[in-house]
Amino acid sequence: MDITLRQIxxxxxIVQSRSFTKAASVLHLSQPALTVQIRNLEAALGVKLLDRSNRAVEITRVGMELLPVLQRTLGDLDAALVDIREIGAGRRGTVRIAALPSFAASLLPQVIxxxxxxxxxxxxxxxxxxASHVVAMVRSEEVDLxxxxxxxxxxELDVLHQTTDHLCMIYPDGHPIGRKRRIGVEDLIELPLILTNPGTSLRDVIDAAxxxxxxxxxxACEVTYMMSAVAMVRAGLGVTVLPRSAREVHVERGLRSKAIDDPAFVRQIALVRKKGRTLxxxxxxxxxxxxxxMQTMER
Known part of the structure; x- marks a missing residue:
């Protein structure tokens, strides 16, 4: 016979109140039902736990030895149930997400x-x-989002939300490109460009345009990180193209940014998860x- 939480x-x-009547009231049970619980517990353990007389209820010697174990077991389980409820309500747990570096450094900190x-x-x-590594991590379930x-x-993926990220040119203060009222794709033809490596979502947009x-x-130079591209621009090696969401667009002194007025210079952004998997x-x-x-960013 198994031991149940109700029996413990x-x-x-009963031990706390030293009374079947009081314990039954606290547990909202009838006295016969409470008696059955204790008998079943004693049968499962194979020992007598309580000595009952007309005047009082006393815990046996063996029951006294088992009491700390049962109290600790119940306490640990109650604590675990609290944790489980917190996890089920989304108030506890680990969020695993892969993101483009531009969003990991701009959008995610505020969301977190x-x-x-x-x-x-x-x-x-x-x-x-x-982008390709983000997709691979979601597909392999290394991350959830x-x-x-x-x-x-x-x-294999579900798209949960989509938005767009416009691209802009980053150039040194005083650069001739800054005097143009409008920057279009044709303005990039002769400029020395510092771009992220081929295969990145940003580079794909620029090359396609x-x-x-x-x-x-x-x-002029290929780099892995946007911050490296900005440093190259600051050194006078050329200009770069970054997404408007990139933190680097806003933090560098001596540099200017201007949107590229061309519909081809828009990067699609998607929030995805593994298809068929419960988050x-x-x-x-x-x-x-x-x-x-993301919706606030769109507005």
Whole structure:
């Protein structure tokens, strides 16, 4: 016969009150039902736990030895149930997300701060990576959510939200390009460009836009990180093209940014998950906050 939580709670209530009548009242049981609980517990353990007389109820010597174990077991389980309820409500757990570096450094910190303000016990695992790696991590379930760039046509992924990220040119203060009222794709043809590596969602947009008018980029330097591209611009090696969402667009002194007025210089952004997989409640909490932040960015 198995031991149940009700049986343990029944024993502890009787020991505390030293009365079947009082314990039955606390547990909202009839006295016969409470008696059955204790008999079943004693049968499961194979020992007598209580000595009952007309005047009082006393715990036996063996029962006294078992009492700390039962109290600790019940306490640990109660604590575990609290944790489980917190996890189920999305107030505890680990959010695992992969994101493009531009969004990992701009959008995500504020979203995480918002989530942690309401749910301090949430933990976060953020993997910043290029678009193809973001998709791969979601597909392999290394992360639960991915914030990726470019068109997502993957049968294994669900797109939860889509938006766009406009691109802009970053150039030194005083550069001739800054005197133009409008910057179009044709203005990039002869400029020395500092671009992120081929295969990144940002580079794909730039290469496709130039190819659309029959040209390829004049590469001054290729880099992995946007911050490196900005440093190259600051050194006078050329100009770069970054997404408007990139934190680097806003923090550098001596540099200017201007939107590229061409519909080809728009990067598609998608929030994705693995198709057919249920998100943990913590990730659902984060998802709602992330979509709200993306919608604010759109406005």
């Amino acid at each position: 709670r029944a024993l502890l209530a 701060l918002t989530c942690r303000r309401d749910n301090p016990a949430l933990a976060f695992l953020v993997r910043d990576a290029i 991915g914030l990726t760039g470019g068109s997502v046509a993957d049968a 130039l190819l659309g008018i029959g040209h390829t980029a004049t590469i 943990p409640p913590a990730s659902v909490t984060f998802l709602d906050a992330c979509i709200a932040a």
